[in-house]
Amino acid sequence: MAKQNYKSVFDIIGPVMAGPSSSHTAGAARIGKIARNIFSATPESANVYLYESFADTYRGHGTDVALAAGLMGMEPDDDRLHESLLIAQEIGFDIRFIPLAEKVDHPNTAKIVMRSGDRKMSVVGVSIGGGNIKVVAINDIAVDIDGGTPTILIFHIDCPGMIANVARVLSDLHINIGSMKVDREEKGKRAYMVIELDQDELHTSLQSLRELDNILEVLYIRK
Numbered sequence: 001m002a003k004q005n006y007k008s009v010f011d012i013i014g015p016v017m018a019g020p021s022s023s024h025t026a027g028a029a030r031i032g033k034i035a036r037n038i039f040s041a042t043p044e045s046a047n048v049y050l051y052e053s054f055a056d057t058y059r060g061h062g063t064d065v066a067l068a069a070g071l072m073g074m075e076p077d078d079d080r081l082h083e084s085l086l087i088a089q090e091i092g093f094d095i096r097f098i099p100l101a102e103k104v105d106h107p108n109t110a111k112i113v114m115r116s117g118d119r120k121m122s123v124v125g126v127s128i129g130g131g132n133i134k135v136v137a138i139n140d141i142a143v144d145i146d147g148g149t150p151t152i153l154i155f156h157i158d159c160p161g162m163i164a165n166v167a168r169v170l171s172d173l174h175i176n177i178g179s180m181k182v183d184r185e186e187k188g189k190r191a192y193m194v195i196e197l198d199q200d201e202l203h204t205s206l207q208s209l210r211e212l213d214n215i216l217e218v219l220y221i222r223k
Contacts (some may be wrong), residue, residue, distance in 0.1 A: 008057065011050045027127025028054070028063045028109065029081065032070020032137060034147040035112045035123040037222050042072050043114035046092040052107035054127075055099035062099050067110060071095065075133060105136075138219075141192060144181060149196040151221040157214040158191040165212050166193060173204050190216070 036042060048067055050058050058064050062082070069084035071074075072093065080087060088095050108127035113120065124137035135145040138153070145151055152175075156162055163182065170177060174196040184191035202220055209218045 007040075011033045019110060021082070021122045025062045026131035027129075027133050028066035028110065029070040029074065030074040030104075030131065030133045030147060031073070031110055031123075031125035031127060031135075032067040032112070033073060034070075034133065034221065035114065035125065036071050036073055038123055038135070038138060038153075038219055039114045039121050040219075041116065042091075042093060043166035044116045046071055046096070046115070047113045048095065048097050049113070049177060051102060051104045051109040051111075052109055054108050055101070058097060058099065060119075062111075067097075067112070068093075068095050071112070071114075079197040087189060094170075111137075113208055116183075133141075141185075141190065142183070143192060145194055145221065147221065148203060149178065150200065151197065152193075152195040152209075153204075153219040154193040154195070154209065155216040155218075156193070156212075157216065158186075158188050159214055162212075163193070164194075164213060166209065169196070169208050169212065173208065175199070175202070175204070 042217070048064075050063070054063055065082055065084045066076070068079060068088050071079040071092075071144055072084060072088065074081055074084065085095075103209075104126070106126040109124065111122060111124045113122045122137070123135060125133055125135050127133050133147055135143060135147065137143060141155065143153065145153065154166060163180075178196045178198045179192040182191065201222070204222060206218050209215065
C-alpha cells in the first residue's frame with residue numbers, strides 16, 4: 001500500500017462543519033471566505049458561477065448557503081451558515097448563483113465575481129475533498145493557492161530583478177518567506193509571485209511592496 005502524507009487530522013476524518021458534505025459545504029464555505037479575504041471585504045454583490053457537480057447539487061448539498069456564508073466571513077462550522085442567504089438579504093448583500101453546463105478541470109468548481117462600487121474581482125476556487133480547497137485563478141490569471149497559510153500574492157510585469165527586489169523589501173519588513181512560487185504569462189508580460197509566510201499573521205503594511213517599480217497589485221490572503 002502506498003504511503004499517504006497528511007498535513008492534519010482533518011485530512012483523515014474531515015473538517016468540523018455545519019452541513020452534509022465536506023466537499024460541497026465545508027469546501028464551498030472556505031472558497032467563499034478566501035475569495036472574501038482576497039477581495040479584502042464583504043462585497044456589495046457577487047455572481048457565483050457553478051460548474052459540474054457544484055452546478056448539479058448546489059441546493060441539495062448547501063453549496064449556495066456555504067458560499068454565501070464564506071463570502072460574509074463565516075467559518076464552515078458557523079451555526080448561522082444555513083441562514084446565510086437570509087442574512088445576506090438583511091444586510092443588502094446581493095448574491096446570485098448561476099449553474100453552467102460547461103466542463104472544467106475539476107467538478108467542484110465555483111467562479112465568484114465580486115463587486116463593490118467600481119471595484120470588481122473574480123476568484124475561481126475548487127473544492128478538492130475533505131474540506132480542502134485551491135484557488136486556481138484570480139482575475140482570469142492562473143494561480144495555485146491552498147489557503148492554508150498566510151500568503152502574499154503579487155502581480156507584476158516580468159522583468160529582471162523583481163524577485164530580488166521583493167525579497168529585499170520583505171527582509172526589511174522582517175517577513176520570513178516560507179515558500180515562493182512564481183509564474184508568468186510569457187516573457188516580459190504579466191507574472192505573479194505566491195509567497196507563503198512562516199508567521200501566522202501579518203502585522204505590518206505592505207505599502208513599500210506596492211511602491212516598487214513594475215508592481216501591478218499586492219494582495220494579502222489570511223488563512
